[in-house]
Amino acid sequence: xxxxxxxxxxxxxxxxxxxxxxxxxxxxxxxxxxxxxxxxxxxxxxxxxxxxxxxxxxxxxxxxxxxxxxxxxxxxxxxxxxxxxxxxxxxxxxxxxxxxxxxxxxxxxxxxxxxxxxxxxxxxxxxxxxxxxxxxxxxxxxxxxxxxxxxxxxxxxxxxxxxxxxxxxxxxxxxxxxxxxxxxxxxxxxxxxxxxxxxxxxxxxxxxxxxxxxxxxxxxxxxxxxxxxxxxxxxxxxxxxxxxxxxxxxxxxxxxxxxxxxxxxxxxxxxxxxxxxxxxxxxxxxxxxxxxxxxxxxxxxxxxxxxxxxxxxxxxxxxxxxxxxxxxxxxxxxxxxxxxxxxxxxxxxxxxxx
Amino acid sequence: xxxxxxxxxxxxxxxxxxxxxxxxxxxxxxxxxxxxxxxxxxxxxxxxxxxxxxxxxxxxxxxxxxxxxxxxxxxxxxxxxxxxxxxxxxxxxxxxxxxxxxxxxxxxxxxxxxxxxxxxxxxxxxxxxxxxxxxxxxxxxxxxxxxxxxxxxxxxxxxxxxxxxxxxxxxxxxxxxxxxxxxxxxxxxxxxxxxxxxxxxxxxxxxxxxxxxxxxxxxxxxxxxxxxxxxxxxxxxxxxxxxxxxxxxxxxxxxxxxxxxxxxxxxxxxxxxxxxxxxxxxxxxxxxxxxxxxxxxxxxxxxxxxxxxxxxxxxxxxxxxxxxxxxxxxxxxxxxxxxxxxxxxxxxxxxxxxxxxxxxxxxxxxxxxxxxxxxxxxxxxxxxxxxxxxxxxxxxxxxxxxxxxxxxxxxxxxxxxxxxxxxxxxxxxxxxxxxx
Numbered sequence: 001x002x003x004x005x006x007x008x009x010x011x012x013x014x015x016x017x018x019x020x021x022x023x024x025x026x027x028x029x030x031x032x033x034x035x036x037x038x039x040x041x042x043x044x045x046x047x048x049x050x051x052x053x054x055x056x057x058x059x060x061x062x063x064x065x066x067x068x069x070x071x072x073x074x075x076x077x078x079x080x081x082x083x084x085x086x087x088x089x090x091x092x093x094x095x096x097x098x099x100x101x102x103x104x105x106x107x108x109x110x111x112x113x114x115x116x117x118x119x120x121x122x123x124x125x126x127x128x129x130x131x132x133x134x135x136x137x138x139x140x141x142x143x144x145x146x147x148x149x150x151x152x153x154x155x156x157x158x159x160x161x162x163x164x165x166x167x168x169x170x171x172x173x174x175x176x177x178x179x180x181x182x183x184x185x186x187x188x189x190x191x192x193x194x195x196x197x198x199x200x201x202x203x204x205x206x207x208x209x210x211x212x213x214x215x216x217x218x219x220x221x222x223x224x225x226x227x228x229x230x231x232x233x234x235x236x237x238x239x240x241x242x243x244x245x246x247x248x249x250x251x252x253x254x255x256x257x258x259x260x261x262x263x264x265x266x267x268x269x270x271x272x273x274x275x276x277x278x279x280x281x282x283x284x285x286x287x288x289x290x291x292x293x294x295x296x297x298x299x300x301x302x303x304x305x306x307x308x309x310x311x312x313x314x315x316x317x318x319x320x321x322x323x324x325x326x327x328x329x330x331x332x333x334x335x336x337x338x339x340x341x342x343x344x345x346x347x348x349x350x351x352x353x354x
Numbered sequence: 355x356x357x358x359x360x361x362x363x364x365x366x367x368x369x370x371x372x373x374x375x376x377x378x379x380x381x382x383x384x385x386x387x388x389x390x391x392x393x394x395x396x397x398x399x400x401x402x403x404x405x406x407x408x409x410x411x412x413x414x415x416x417x418x419x420x421x422x423x424x425x426x427x428x429x430x431x432x433x434x435x436x437x438x439x440x441x442x443x444x445x446x447x448x449x450x451x452x453x454x455x456x457x458x459x460x461x462x463x464x465x466x467x468x469x470x471x472x473x474x475x476x477x478x479x480x481x482x483x484x485x486x487x488x489x490x491x492x493x494x495x496x497x498x499x500x501x502x503x504x505x506x507x508x509x510x511x512x513x514x515x516x517x518x519x520x521x522x523x524x525x526x527x528x529x530x531x532x533x534x535x536x537x538x539x540x541x542x543x544x545x546x547x548x549x550x551x552x553x554x555x556x557x558x559x560x561x562x563x564x565x566x567x568x569x570x571x572x573x574x575x576x577x578x579x580x581x582x583x584x585x586x587x588x589x590x591x592x593x594x595x596x597x598x599x600x601x602x603x604x605x606x607x608x609x610x611x612x613x614x615x616x617x618x619x620x621x622x623x624x625x626x627x628x629x630x631x632x633x634x635x636x637x638x639x640x641x642x643x644x645x646x647x648x649x650x651x652x653x654x655x656x657x658x659x660x661x662x663x664x665x666x667x668x669x670x671x672x673x674x675x676x677x678x679x680x681x682x683x684x685x686x687x688x689x690x691x692x693x694x695x696x697x698x699x700x701x702x703x704x705x706x707x708x709x710x711x712x713x714x715x716x717x718x719x720x721x722x723x724x725x726x727x728x729x730x731x732x733x734x735x736x737x738x739x740x741x742x743x744x745x746x747x748x749x750x751x752x753x754x755x756x757x758x759x760x761x762x763x764x765x766x767x768x769x770x771x772x773x774x775x776x777x778x779x780x781x782x783x784x785x786x787x788x789x790x
Contacts, residue, residue, distance in 0.1 A: 080684035080750045086635075113503045113753035115764070124575055124717055127628050129754045129761045161503025161753050164745050178503050280749040301749065330684075333749040 032074060032338075035085075036205045039342050042241040043272055045203040046136065046339040049210050051196030052097065057217065058158065058181030062174045064103040065158045066218045067183045068138075069094045070195055072145040075133060076341035078333055083341055091147040094192065098130065098142045098158050099218060102174065105305045106219035109175060110279035110334075113161035114142040118185075120154050132280065135337035137213040139221035139276030143335070151188040158183060168255035168304040175303070209273040209339060221277045223270045223308055230306050231266065234318070234354040237326055240347035242278050244269050244326055246354065248318045253304050258314030266312040267299055267326065271340070278344060282330035283311045289322035299326075318354060325351045372431050372522050373559045373713060377535060380526040397524045397540050398465035404458065407466055409616045409775045411474035412725055414518070414708075415604055418468040423665040425598045429468045429518035430563045431525050432710050434622070434721060435532075436769075437513040437552035444484050445551075445781040447790055454780040454788075455546035456532055463531070463542035464524060471528050472518045475779050476620050476771035481512040487784040489772050491612020493728035494619050497770040500736040501760075503753055506623070509769025511555045514622065515548065516723070558624065560721045562710035563588050564659075570711070576626065576718035582633040587659045590627055590711055590718050591759065593645050594659050599666035600693070602706040607725040613786020616775030619729045623722040624712070624767040632762045640685075644758055647672035647687035648679040669693045670701075677747050684750030686741055688758030695738035704731045719766065729770055 033047040052070040059065065072092035077084045096116060101108045110132060117127040130144035148154065159180040167175060200210075212220055223229075223245075226236050231247035238244070245268040252264035265285065269278040280301065287295040299311035328347035336343075371383035384394070401407065419427040439445055457475065464471035479496045482489050497508045515532070519525045524540065531539035533554060534547035561570065568585045571577040577590060584592055609617045632641065642651040649672040650656050656663065672679065672690045680686045696704050706725040711718070726732050741757045754760040778788045 079756065080748075111749075111752075113755075113760075115503075115754075117764075127576075127626065127764060128631070131755065132752075159503070159505065161501075164502060164742050164753055176502070178499075178505050180505055280752070282749055330749055333752065 033199055033201075033204075035074075035338070039205060040207055041342045041346060042207055043209050043343045044339050045200060045206045045208045045210060046337070047201070047204040048197065048199045049137070050198075052137070052213070053191075053195055054216070054218075055156070055185040056183040058183050059103065060181040061177060061179035062102065063100050063109070063160055063179050065160070065181050065183070066099045067156055067158060067185065068097045069185070069187075069192070070097070071095060071192065071197065073143075073337060075143070075338075076336045077131065078331065078335060078345070081331055081345060083336075083345060086145075086335075088145060089147070092145040093148040093189070094187070095143055095145050096130070096156070097133075097138065099138070099221075100142075100158075100160050101219050102171070102305075107303070107305060107308055108140055108219060108221040108277065109160075109163060109303070110140045110221065110277055110309050111165045111301065111303075112163045112175070115159045116144070116146075117157040117159070118146060118148070118154055119157075120149050120152055125149050125154065132334040133337060134271070134276065134278075134332075134334050134340045136210045136274065136339050139212060139271070139274065140279060140334065141221070148187055152186075154185040154187055156183050156185050157181070163303060166255065166300050166302040168253035168302055170305050171303050172255045209271070212274050212276070223268055223275045223277055225275065229268060231264075235352050237350035237352050239326075239328060239350045240331065240345060241272055241343040242269055242347065243272055243275075244350065246324060246352070247307075252312075252314045253307070256302075256312070256314050261316075262314040263317050264312060265295070265299070265315045265318060266307050266310045268307065268310045269332075271343075277309050278332045279309050280333040281311065281328050284327045284329055285313065286325045287315060287318065287322055289319040294318070294322060320354065322354045323351060324354055325349055372433065372525060372561070375433075375526065375529065375557060375559065377530060380523065380530060383523050383526055394523070397521055398467065398470045399540060399542075400462045400464055400466070400470070404461050407461060407776060409777065410604060410608060410618070411773050411776050411779060412607070412618050412620070413604055414472045417466055417472065423598065425594070425665055426596060426601070427468075428562050428708055428710060429472055430520045430561055430566060431522045432516070432518040432560050432562070432721070433525055433529055434558040434560075435515040435517070435529070435548075435554055436509060436511040436556040436558070437515060437548065438555045439481070439484075439512040439781070440551055440553065442484075444783075449551040450781040450788055451790070452546045452550045453548060456544065456548050456550075457779060459542050459544045459546070460528060460532065460539075463540040464528060468518070468520045470519065471524050473528075474516050474773050476514045476516070476773040477782070478510055478512060478514075478769060478771055480510045482772075482784045484512075485784050489614055489782075489784045490786065492609060492614050492617070492619065492772055493730055494770060494772050495729060497621075497768040500733055500768065501740045501765075502742065504765040506765045506768045509556075509622070509767050511769075513552065514620075514769065514771050558712060558714055558721060560710040560712035560714075567711055570713050571718075573716070574713055574718050575716055576628050578630050578633050582629075584659055586661070589709075590629060590720070591632065591645065591762075592641065592659060593656070594661060594663070595709065596707055597663060597665055597667045600669065600689075600703055602703045602726070604706065606702060606704065607706045607727050609727055613778075614772065614774055618725045618727065618773045619732075620771040620773050621722075621724045621726070621729065621732045622767075622769050622771065623765055625720045625722060626764040626766050627718040627720060628762055628764065629718065632759075643683060643685050643687060644756075645688050647676070647690040648683035648685055649675070650687065670697075677744070680744050680747045680751050684748060685756040686744050686751055686758060688739065691741045691744070691758050692735050692739040695734040705735055720763070725773070
């Protein structure tokens with residue numbers, strides 16, 4: 001109902017409303033431009049860019065949280081290698097986004113169950129497990145569309161589960177327990193409608209990405225450039241428009257079960273252009289040297305304070321000139337905002353000489 | 355009342371009556387069923403010889419309806435009273451006598467059946483701490499967190515009284531007598547009330563059975579507004595549960611030795627349900643995959659609410675290949691995960707689950723009582739249900755997504771209890787004595 005009223009209003013006052021905004025910035029038509037019919041199977045510049053508003057931050061246990069909102073979004077869910085669009089529902093008022101990170105290192109935690117409980121005046125408005133997501137302005141975050149109960153003061157409790165993926169180094173003793181924090185959210189539809197929204201027809205569909213948003217106190221899920229990555233960087237493979245930076249350490253980080261003398265092979269997967277972390281893949285590798293197979297097996301999803309989130313395995317050694325084949329058997333299991341939904345799905349095996 | 359809405363209105367009042375409770379609820383309930391005065395069909399009374407009542411307070415199975423396949427049909431209306439004993443330290447003989455007197459009046463008032471009233475009183479480990487000891491010969495301990503993502507409130511009150519009946523009027527009247535708000539129940543005069551020695555810390559209500567969840571769904575927070583719960587479903591999620599072959603027999607959950615032989619341990623969780631994605635994002639095959647297993651969906655084993663399954667969920671056939679199913683379908687089923695820890699060496703089921711739905715506070719939730727000989731058997735099943743090992747098989751199965759029904763349930767409360775045998779049901783010591 002509110003949405004229809006708003007659309008009618010925009011239709012009637014459209015030209016006037018736009019007049020003062022300049023260029024292509026408009027106050028908001030809740031219908032986004034249509035999804036492009038000629039999208040590349042790669043990262044592309046979306047049809048529109050939007051701003052967002054921080055509602056607040058909080059901390060609990062090992063974790064620090066931030067909560068943000070914007071207009072409701074269409075996004076794409078990924079299950080295995082299937083991609084399914086989630087459309088905006090009539091009753092949706094906002095897209096709520098949460099980020100959770102380690103306050104000491106600023107490492108964003110990409111693989112944990114996160115849920116939001118929204119209440120107003122003590123009454124439950126909604127509670128959902130929200131999905132891990134990738135967007136160009138924010139990189140990895142958790143998000144979902146929510147209906148609200150009109151303008152007013154809301155309490156949003158952000159809950160995170162203990163991280164199940166392998167943790168190494170100083171992270172071994174952290175992030176095992178759940179935590180939650182409650183963040184206030186003063187919502188008004190008119191304030192929401194002041195959030196920046198810009199159609200980008202001249203750039204839409206091009207193989208590029210919009211710049212990450214300035215996050216203030218909140219860390220980005222950005223990984224360091226290959227040349228600044230820890231260990232001896234041995235090269236970068238590309239598949240499905242993802243960059244897989246391969247590095248080796250002389251010894252595995254603490255917390256990896258490995259025989260004495262083993263080395264560590266780590267793959268850091270990131271988006272092109274902005275180097276945002278690509279989590280929740282299944283990855284296998286085969287390392288051969290001089291006709292011998294040195295390693296053949298899974299690379300384990302691992303969270304480490306130095307290597308950040310990566311895929312790693314203990315290996316006997318990684319001789320110079322060894323050949324590495326990487327196979328992504330399940331693409332990143334994160335929902336995608338526009339511009340990422342066609343990338344990182346069809347990920348063919350890669351080979352490189354180290 | 356006349357006209358086409360009469361039946362609906364009557365049902366609306368009835369379904370609200372137990373939740374509202376108190377004399378207002380009872381009065382509304384009696385009005386709705388036309389039960390005021392002499393017209394009220396009699397509720398069967400207790401036996402003349404109370405020693406004929408079962409020793410096992412949880413012996414409900416033989417005294418309730420069964421469906422055509424032999425599956426238990428739990429009483430349709432249920433109330434949980436969480437009770438705190440007055441005072442510090444060990445209870446007094448007077449307090450014990452009061453509890454026994456109140457419960458004896460209840461025994462006299464109501465037949466031990468779904469048409470009368472089924473009931474049990476249970477005690478927390480925290481209650482036994484009043485004596486500075488845990489109950490002897492029982493695997494039990496204070497409730498704790500059972501997944502890496504839940505943050506429940508723990509029920510550490512002293513006692514839990516569980517009442518259940520198909521007759522909401524009987525349920526309400528019994529509660530009013532036990533809480534000192536009525537002098538009589540079903541014609542029996544109550545010369546003692548539980549509230550003489552206990553304070554009611556929390557009162558939770560619920561219902562189960564085909565038709566009730568569908569009736570209740572309108573306006574309930576947590577269930578989509580378009581009312582997707584099927585009329586035939588006994589539970590909000592649209593499927594039957596508790597198939598006879600997937601339930602532990604009462605003998606299997608009975609404590610065999612020690613002073614509490616004839617008792618059992620009882621876990622009671624309360625889980626908020628959030629079903630918009632369950633019904634909005636999932637088609638029927640997805641629901642079957644997540645409730646039962648991908649194999650169930652592939653083979654079309656489930657029709658409708660699952661009545662075609664008869665007396666067994668067929669989940670045992672899906673256990674050996676659960677990892678392959680997870681890899682292939684990117685999902686695992688709730689029932690198959692849990693069943694992995696719910697079988698003993700010879701295939702017998704360990705847990706007897708007696709869950710029912712709730713609309714307390716206008717929010718859909720599930721009360722989940724489970725009976726087992728040892729409390730750690732419950733914890734193991736819950737751990738298996740978390741499916742943490744399966745998140746390592748494929749990243750498509752996540753901590754709470756594509757991982758059974760974990761995305762749709764939020765644990766609010768957990769409590770651990772000991773249900774003593776009836777003979778020592780009134781404020782027992784850790785040694786299983788009820789000294790006078």
